[in-house]
Amino acid sequence: MQAMTVTNEEKQKVLSNYFKQGLDGPLSQFPSKEKRKLIILEAIADRFETETRYTEKEVNAVLQTMYEDFALIRRALIDYGFLARSLDCTEYWVAEEEQS
Template identity: 55%
Template structure:
């Protein structure tokens, strides 16, 4: 959880990110960016659109 709290700081509040940009940001942290992205969603740090093309920080 502490690591995820640190990672989420790389994203801005009130901004919608396309999936490609989220992947790019997370790739700079760890090569398995899909796992990090999944954890950010599962632990309610981020939300995503139903088609998984847009992501944002959860309020």
């Protein structure tokens, strides 16, 4: 996937448009545009501790507080590489960033 350039100003604008009550609040809607989606998913992934293993139920509990279709968000976090999961889908964790 090609890396996208996002300015800090652009990132803040997207986050304030989709998290109207702040980053700890609910997500108003899930964007369809790729760039916005990546910004939103990165912010959501920040709600998870990097050294912690989570069950699907624990991941869902975090995501349910921010968006009604939490399964959509969980799948997107996996698909876009922000979270990883075990082959049997019993454990989830924050994916390590690729070393370049």
